[in-house]
Amino acid sequence: xxxxxxxxxxxxxxxxxxxxxxxITLGTVLFKLGPCYMSFYTMTSIMKDVAAAPEPxxxxxxxxxxxxxxxxxxxxxRGVDAKSFTLKxxxxxxxxxxxxxxxxxxxxxxxxxVLTFHYTVVVKGR
Numbered sequence: 001x002x003x004x005x006x007x008x009x010x011x012x013x014x015x016x017x018x019x020x021x022x023x024i025t026l027g028t029v030l031f032k033l034g035p036c037y038m039s040f041y042t043m044t045s046i047m048k049d050v051a052a053a054p055e056p057x058x059x060x061x062x063x064x065x066x067x068x069x070x071x072x073x074x075x076x077x078r079g080v081d082a083k084s085f086t087l088k089x090x091x092x093x094x095x096x097x098x099x100x101x102x103x104x105x106x107x108x109x110x111x112x113x114v115l116t117f118h119y120t121v122v123v124k125g126r
Contacts, residue, residue, distance in 0.1 A: 028107065028108060029107060029113075032105050032106075032107055032113070033105060033113060033115065036103050036105060036115050037115075039077050039078075039079070039080075040117045040119075042075050042077060043072070043077060043080065043099060043117075043119070044119050046068065046071045046072065046075065046077075047068070047097060047099065047119060047121045048121060049071070050064065050067055050068060050071075050097070050121070050123060051097070051121040051122060051123045051124075053123075053124070056093060056124045056125050057123065057124070057125040058125070059125075060087070060125065061087040063125075064087060064095075064097060064123060064125065065082050065085065068085065068097075069082065079101075079103055080099065080101055084099050084100060084101040085097065085098065085099050086098045086100070087123075090122065093124055093125060094122050094123065094124055094125070095122070095123050095125055096120055096121070096122055096123070097120065097121050097122075097123045098118070098119070098120040099117065099118070099119050099120075100117070100118045101116075101117055102114060102115065102116050102117075103115045103117070
């Protein structure tokens with residue numbers, strides 16, 4: 001009486017290699033793109049703080065941009081310049097401050113990621 005060999009249970013070497021490649025690829029993407037998103041979320045937080053200022057900002061766009069640039073420098077946000085911001089008058093004492101920019105990040109080999117960010121807040125000013 002010959003016995004049939006038992007069926008393999010679990011994952012083989014090729015399956016383990018595939019899972020390892022997927023995990024390393026996802027980790028690399030997260031490691032490369034995570035700081036870009038963290039900078040954007042910090043930028044939105046700064047914009048919300050400027051918009052929630054208890055007193056209106058006097059001086060228009062130059063004054064708002066000075067505040068934004070100083071807070072961006074303190075929070076170490078790079079790659080976003082004053083050209084990325086627009087200020088549009090919406091009412092007598094209100095304006096819309098918008099940031100709109102692209103950031104390119106090299107992932108691996110000849111693969112790059114292009115991230116686009118856009119955010120708008122209403123700012124009180126005179």
